[in-house]
Amino acid sequence: MVMDVSRSERKIDHIHHALGHEREHHNHFDDMDIVHQSLANLDYHSLNIGTEVGELSLSSPLFVNAMTGGGGAKTEEINRDIAIAAKETGIGMAVGSQMSALKNPEERKTYEIVREMNPEGTIFANVGSEANAEQALEAINMLQADALQIHINTLQEMIMPEGDRNFTERLKNIEQIVTKSTVPVIVKEVGYGISKESVSTLRSIGVRYIDVGGRGGTNFSKVENLRREKPLASFNNWGIPTPMSILELSHHFPDIHLIGSGGVRHGLDGVKSLILGAKAFGMAGGLLKVLIDEGKDALVTEIEHIHREVKIAMMLMNARGIPDFRNKAYVLYGRTKEWADQRL
Template sequence: MDAERAARKDDHVRLAREQRDEPRGRTDFDDLEFVHHALAGVDAERVELSVRLGEWHWPTPFYANGMTGGTEWTTRINRELAIAARETGMPMACGSVSVALDDAEAAGGFAVIREENPDGFVMANIGVGRDADDAVRAVELLRADALQLHLNAVQETAMPEGSRDFSGWERSVERIIAASPVPVIVKEVGFGLSRRTLRRLAELGAQFADVSGAGGTDFLRIENARHDSASRSAGGDFAMLSGFGQSALACLLDAPADGPRLLASGGVRNPFDVVKALAAGAGAVGVAGSFLQPLLAGGAEALVPLIERWIAQTTAILALLGAETPAALGSTDLLVRGRLAEYCRLRGIDLVALASRSGP
């Protein structure tokens, strides 16, 4: 791999970690509340956390979302993440495989996932704009069960070496979905998928979409931080776009009934956020930054007990809410407040109906 591309891969992880070290303010997850019904709880022993998405059956309703891969450092990250996924049964995705498709020497940074997790559910990942044949190669490299296809127009806009031509993206999505030997999950990288976008993705053949909303790892900030002072003086700094996009919850609540099956990620901090996303319409929930910190600090040895706590706590919260399965959360009563409520009102979403889903 050329030095510039390798540095970018490592920079993304380093800068994402630095973001996680900063104090975190209020997010849209804090604006979603459950109406507490004190007699609605069930026996936690009867809660079944597994989810079914089409033909897939996942033991956990959350998964490790795509992070990285391709360099010596990120290969170690993928190895430890794969071990943690293997030990807990949690599905996982890798970061963009594109670098390995262009440079065979980088392939080991992704193949290590299958070496450590031969029987787990693994998602490969490529960016829109790649050739349809690349979808097949990415799946073959990881013997993947699914392919994430990421849309990252905001990141490309801020990236010093990014593309500014998005005109062929719809055709690329259609071709990659048609060529992929496994189902494709079209995902954003942290800026959300709107109602209109989700409808269009369904028309292009997408069965699944990860809304990947704002509030988690901010790739706009990451790319701004990668600009040197010379590029900033030439107009390269896009900090003016800070806050651009929609949160995962905003996307879920605004999603059309005729869109793809939804997954959600972006700013998931804890099991309660997982439960909120499931209640808002996600079939499963992706986690990246909240798993990256312990992974970097202590590898799989630190991450496995954290995932096990998330499983136990998610189970307990479902029992508290009277939901024996993640799907049953669709009948819980949701109170939407603050900035998220303002978004919903502007988009014509019936907040009163959300607050009374369990009945009068």
Template sequence: MNRKDDHLVYALKQENKINDFDRVRFVHHSIPSIGIEDVDFGTYIGKHKSNVPIYINAMTGGSKKAKEINQLLYQLALSFDIPFALGSFSNGLKDIKLLDTYMVYNNDDENRPIIMANIGADKTLEDAKKTIELLGVDVLQVHINAPQEMVMPEGERDFTSWSDHIKQMVLELDVDVIVKEVGFGMSKETVEKLKKLGVKMIDVGGRGGTDFVHIENQRRTYKMDYLENYGLSTVESLLEIKDISNIRVYASGGVRHAFDVVKSLALGAEAVGLSRFFLELVSTKTLEEAKRTTKELLLEIKEIMVLLNAKSLTDLRHKDLVYDLELMNYLSQRK
């Protein structure tokens, strides 16, 4: 089986019931003064307006199975106008015949949702230009995934080119560029460094959901299982960077339901990415059931916003949050 197909299988086997979102609570205020019709949860992905505050985050492409998954994910994206990130285009760059496993959308369709392509920071500016041209996307995600590379038997062992590649891409490309982690989170030092490279948008991609160390360990003979759970959680990452200005923050990693989405938004994210959630939906449910669940997810986000008396994402950002002791301990050590 190819690597991307392995990832689909092992990602679905992984279960993460508890994560750092459970360490965050809202202070409850008993008398909301708005109704659900008052809520507008629209946002922006880069310069593109999105009517929903979530996106389907990067997963797959490059095989027959990947194409089927992408087609189903795109049906959800199209039905609810949800921005949709394709999986890493590295296979497409190697073999143009695989283009149709990514291009499951029609660029001439005026109802097409925001589409994001995805490549690794090991790729050059030329690779990035080719990706954007071939796929006709609105946004480019550039993933940084050092822990995964280390555990991947065939992974990268030299990261000396990453910073330069990122710098060139943000400087030269016309589309919005989001630098994204893949489940290991981002420290404030990382984000300051990215800012120096010219990066304007990040997806903190934190720990708490899909763990690529665990996934890659399934593909190795000599397991590095001591590295499982490595990294910063999505909540820790958002708290790390909450005082950094002039950077647009997106969040993903371990988002299980509407409440995690709302907590991420309250912690400063402009939109929230879900991968495993949507992979499970399209892999285990009929398309009709998957649509019903997606509709319910969006409704529940609005309902929780009413409960918190937030008409918009800006209102949500001012909500009182409290953290448990373990999280407070982390924060006090990082002061």
């Protein structure tokens, strides 16, 4: 059964279901322990949490990952508040897919509010892999964006009652966007992780920025199944958990600029992403829940708390800067260890 809903109504559905659906009982970041170093020799107040992700210079490894826009006044309000919080805390922000605004100009303001509220901030535009180069450039210009995310969401589309079914133009579209874009192009998954095989193909068409978007956070299989008359529930646990995806990509492709996202619950999960090879980490659903439940000021407090967690970890590992996290001592357990043994 295909539900007759508008794109904007679907955006609101996604927010409600994403906030309410049950997360996995096991987060694979818990398969990793950082080895404590007792002899700290740093000054907490001199620590630098800035990071370089290729051409992008970020004042924090944390950014608010793609969530929403295109759903009318409600999503405009959410993006406005996130943009204000990002400005106050000095972090980057990605908007949700701008395809709705490219097809319906009335939705542009739900995205443009981000740049209006944060004129000097780092902002990522976002389109789907169905977008052509002209649409991608329009999305970038809409936000005067510093980078562009191209989201890959095959399984979500397959479960979505009204989703796309033809992906034959995907790689050609991505290659043309990478060639013509004036800003870094980040290919990101939406909760299923990216494999070394996929990155090998993406590298061959010029992609150098990857957001793994691994399994562990918002589960769009479950979100879309909540909208189906007969759920395709067998795919609810499909995908590569975030630590596993970061591990194999950083091992096989040291030239790729990696971003870790998907199931990052707090600063320490973010630090684990950095140790495994990411240069920054994104959070989405957890921050959205804070905003919706407690408001913008609480979101600012939460971001500041995450920064504090990162800096405490720096002290405990003698890491003067974010790049120093790379290859600090850690131990893996369980399925993540088994993945590493078989895929690295």
